[in-house]
Amino acid sequence: MYAIVEIAGQQFKVAKDQKVFVHRLQEKEGSKVTFDNVLLVDDGKVTIGAPAIDGAAVTAKILKHLKGDKVIVFKKKRRKGYKVKNGHRQFLSEIQIESIAASGAKKTVKKAEPQKDTAAKKEEKTAVKTEDSGDLSKKTVAELKELAKAKGIEGISSMKKADLIAALSK
Numbered sequence: 001m002y003a004i005v006e007i008a009g010q011q012f013k014v015a016k017d018q019k020v021f022v023h024r025l026q027e028k029e030g031s032k033v034t035f036d037n038v039l040l041v042d043d044g045k046v047t048i049g050a051p052a053i054d055g056a057a058v059t060a061k062i063l064k065h066l067k068g069d070k071v072i073v074f075k076k077k078r079r080k081g082y083k084v085k086n087g088h089r090q091f092l093s094e095i096q097i098e099s100i101a102a103s104g105a106k107k108t109v110k111k112a113e114p115q116k117d118t119a120a121k122k123e124e125k126t127a128v129k130t131e132d133s134g135d136l137s138k139k140t141v142a143e144l145k146e147l148a149k150a151k152g153i154e155g156i157s158s159m160k161k162a163d164l165i166a167a168l169s170k
Contacts, residue, residue, distance in 0.1 A: 003100045004040040005058045011039065014058060014097045024091035027062055033095070034059050034105070041102045057105030060095040068092050136165045144168065 002015045008023040027033055038056035041047045049056070068090040075084040136144065144164040148156045153167050 001041075001043045001100055003038050003042070003056070003058055005035050006037040006039060006052075007035050007095075014100070016097055016100060018097045019063070020060075020095055020097065021068070021092045022095060023093070024065060025062060025093045025095070029062050029064055032059060032061050032098070036105060036107055038100075041100065043100075043102050047102065053102075055101075055103040055105050057101045059098045059101075061098055063094045063096055065091070065093050136168055 002013055004011055004013050006012075007020075008025060010022065012020055012022070014020060025033060034057050036052070036057045038053045038058060039049050039051065041053060041056055047053055047056075071088045071090075073084075073086040073088065076082060136147075139147075141161050141164065144161065145156050145159075147168055148159075148164055151168065156164065156167075159167065
């Protein structure tokens with residue numbers, strides 16, 4: 001049984017108990033990770049996803065984090081006296097595939113913060129700005145116009161900064 005799975009932006013053909021070097025993963029050594037972006041599973045019959053198979057997952061254990069072999073990047077333009085030599089070592093993680101589930105796995109969903117409604121956000125902004133109206137000369141014209149709008153002052157579109165400060169300080 002094997003599967004083609006996308007791990008850290010690359011596609012790998014993996015089988016159970018296989019060791020794979022992938023781009024560095026954020027989890028710690030010894031932790032288990034689940035990859036649910038499985039593109040193909042072969043368990044006697046081939047199942048192809050469009051683009052991924054729903055319910056399929058591959059679990060793996062991170063064995064260690066390491067650096068790959070050094071790659072030398074050498075640039076030269078002949079007869080011009082131009083030579084540049086650079087090196088690079090890729091950060092890698094070695095993982096061992098523990099199991100391949102063709103179906104029944106749950107999607108891992110990142111927890112998102114609950115969003116506040118827009119009216120409550122606007123009220124918070126205006127409340128903060130009205131409380132922070134200590135030194136008006138340090139504020140921008142846009143901030144002063146918002147404060148004036150919150151206080152209900154009319155004709156603010158044609159006012160300059162000095163006029164806005166005078167109207168707000170009354």
